[in-house]
Amino acid sequence: MKFAIQSRNDQLSNRLMEEAKGYLTDFGLVFDEDEPEIVLSIGGDGTLLHAFHKYQHRLQDTAFVGIHTGHLGFYADWKPEEMEKLVISIARTEYEVIEYPLLEVTINYRNLEKSATYLALNESTIKSSEVTLVVDVELNGEHFERFRGDGLCMSTPSGSTAYNKALGGAIIHPSLPAMQLAEMASINNRVFRTVGAPLVLPNHHKCVLTPVKGPDFMLTIDHLQLLHKDVKSVEYVVAQERVRFARFRPFPFWKRVHDSFIDSDI
Structure with missing residues (x-):
């Protein structure tokens, strides 16, 4: 599988990008910024928007997945401390594709x-x-x-x-x-x-x-x-056209709404 990574370019995001790149290549995946099958976005929703527009000519062939390094985003499923778990999932798991209008x-x-x-x-x-x-x-x-x-x-x-x-x-x-x-x-x-x-x-x-x-x-x-x-x-x-997201675990939309606008601790 070929992959690419979009970083928010802050210190934490760039460190996670280098770690993810190293782990994924160790698992046999190929880093390819031109024709990736999966794009890992590390940052926030804005970072994923940049990744979407960069690869919008490949929407039928590319899926997106996000690690949020700030506040919880609507497009970012994973936390920084879960990066290794995500990398293993990408390398070894058949992911579900969720499409949005x-x-x-x-x-x-x-x-x-x-x-x-x-x-x-x-x-x-x-x-x-x-x-x-x-x-x-x-x-x-x-x-x-x-x-x-x-x-x-x-x-x-x-x-x-x-x-x-x-x-x-x-x-x-x-x-x-x-x-x-x-x-x-x-x-x-x-x-x-x-x-x-x-x-x-x-x-x-x-x-x-x-x-x-x-x-x-x-x-x-x-x-x-x-x-x-x-x-x-x-x-x-x-x-x-529709955007494709790679899902390795449930990520309910209404839970994201609740956690973002109400209170995740209630």
């Missing part, structure tokens, strides 16, 4: 036939380069509303615990192929109205945002910030 983001440009397409593991946000974002929101070819506010966030189910939750969105189990649109400080008064609530959209729906005011937008794709100019529209769908 992804978000496909397509940016169409004015007066251009080309478009840009991205995949997001957590979410994509859109904000205006000016003070207020003004866009028409279209659902399945039908006009839904004209949004005015700071911005909009479209998240995946696994990303629903991140920025989406801070915006008041629902937490969605990642077994559900869906996407969620949440508002950022919408303008609601006697003149301007929005639905004022997050929208959970199934995987056969498409959401299109068309600019009304200003064609330049700041978009984020997970941790990546991108300024797009002369934008005609932004399209969101649940992606055909």
